Amino acid sequence: MTQPARTAPTLAEVAEAAGVSRSTASRALNDSPRISEETKKRVRAAAKKVNFVPNARGRALAVGRTEIIAVLVTEPLSELFSDPTYSEFLSGITEELSESSYLPVILQASSSHERNRAREHFERRSFDAAIDVSPYKGSELLEVLRELGVPTVLCGQLEGHPYRDVFSTVYSDDEEGGRFAALAMKDRGRKDIVAVLGPQDNPAVIDRLRGYRAILGESLPDENVIYTGWSSGDGYQATRRLLAREIHADGVLCGSDRIATGVIAAFNEAGISVPKDVSVVGFDDHEVAARSVPALTTIRQPLREEGRMAAGIALDMINGAVPTTTVMHMQLVQRDSL
Amino acid sequence: MTQPARTAPTLAEVAEAAGVSRSTASRALNDSPRISEETKKRVRAAAKKVNFVPNARGRALAVGRTEIIAVLVTEPLSELFSDPTYSEFLSGITEELSESSYLPVILQASSSHERNRAREHFERRSFDAAIDVSPYKGSELLEVLRELGVPTVLCGQLEGHPYRDVFSTVYSDDEEGGRFAALAMKDRGRKDIVAVLGPQDNPAVIDRLRGYRAILGESLPDENVIYTGWSSGDGYQATRRLLAREIHADGVLCGSDRIATGVIAAFNEAGISVPKDVSVVGFDDHEVAARSVPALTTIRQPLREEGRMAAGIALDMINGAVPTTTVMHMQLVQRDSL
DNA sequence: ATTAACGGTGCAACCGGTTGTACAACCATG
């Protein structure tokens, strides 16, 4: 037989069972100091007896909170899921929130249609806060969030953006990461360095390069900086072209671990030994880094921690904390490619 | 300057601006037939003027709906995201819901701690429905959903489960997929078939094998059925063992596309040509299938459509539809390995 | 002319909680 949908017990029923008023029942369950210990016990017992669980909707209306946090992503879901960067980050958010009663909702905001829907949800006050995973794009939505006064955490450095006073920011110090990578090269005694990076206009790329330069100076001349895509194939192609141009290099700084695997493959093919003849340093500490041969020395971006931090700050802001800017630190992960 | 968080306009303000009562305003905005066209116009104009957007919390309480659907997953987030199967499926759900005002929330339910939290959310009536992506595990939660009367869609065939009367089910017809694969082999004139499948106790494996058998009968003897893991390496190893046993085969049915790539690799290594000497058929239409050499003939499981369907049924059930069972059809994708 | 029918609107209750404030009962104090 189909079990009919029981209507859940309400606070009124608990109150009646305990022989007190609704308000007393509410205060007792919320452990208000104004209620006597004895009454609290009675109310709790009654609540347990009728299997009372406070209704989220009623509570949300009364306290003005939905206990839901929106996570804004600009990538389509399929890409989002296949990029381990995001998945780490999202795991961090989920982890942190699972210690509270808050729930994360992934809200896509790539197409303008999606952004409109998102906007609507915010206007309806469906969420208590927002975490924007890639705030570079879709700034119209940021404008909406600002106007509505939604507590918002931006993940990633938005250079010179106009929201510093209203939004919190969490980002990893890409320049520092660049410095760490370059420093490792320098310590290893490498003098002729090439950088194979992602797209030239990418903020992370720009910052990392600045970090490289801060350490290496003229050891990394302009003509040795190559901008390409993020994939393994891009690294491979770039290295082939380098070899064809007979550029002498004893160190390659890569914009991502996937690029690095391609670079190494090209060197192997050309009979050049990594790390004997040339050192390679990656970026991200992607899962391929440890499995690569030789295992990749790389820069680890603390993505999961960044996610946790972002979620924590969002919760703080909901409770009235002022906007903050948090910088997470990169780490050099020593393996065999250097 | 920090823009103060405007308190959003409420229905009362709209009503006042339009010179009508709250109830009339509400009905006008909801296009009730009881309100005159003239009044509706006035109310709509007023709403637009004060920038009114109905508050989700108030509405949820009044209509008894949160407009949120929980998607239950048993995998940890990282695995979930890296498995393209899930990501396709989730995309389907998201797509379908984005055409309504409903929002999906991914709810993890692998650890018992997570399941407790999930249970709590359901008891609070935070969600209007649930979609269980892998209902094989965590049946305690299903029991809770049943008791609470939460409209629920199970994705995947739960043979002989006790919930058919309360829950809807959506699944792809694995047996049919097996038949399609076997039929293709038969049409190609292959007579000595080997099957390299996933784990023996997997429901999909069992059904697919049944499909193979329905077509091939004695052409697929028991000793030619090999159970292994889902990965490429498993397919490779299995094929090596086959070759060592000098089993003559002109067709291999694989339990997954990844298995198939391993099988092909092993054949190549042994100097056996695919598809000239032996035909190979995969399963899933995973993204590796098209890129494989030779491109893999395989069985496509309509995952995205399955997701859309599941979401659609969930919406229907919220509106009172009775539980249904829906079978999605597999498709043969003809490429070069057969 | 009286009444029935009907379209349009407003009052008030309701969804399920939380919370400001009034009040009753009790104690100790002058």
Next chain:
DNA sequence: CATGGTTGTACAACCGGTTGCACCGTTAAT
């Protein structure tokens, strides 16, 4: 015994919508 201060509880309003029902004015039917 009157007064004042606690302490514990209940009443009622409130959050922001939706909705049953009563009521009004108009028109059509008897």
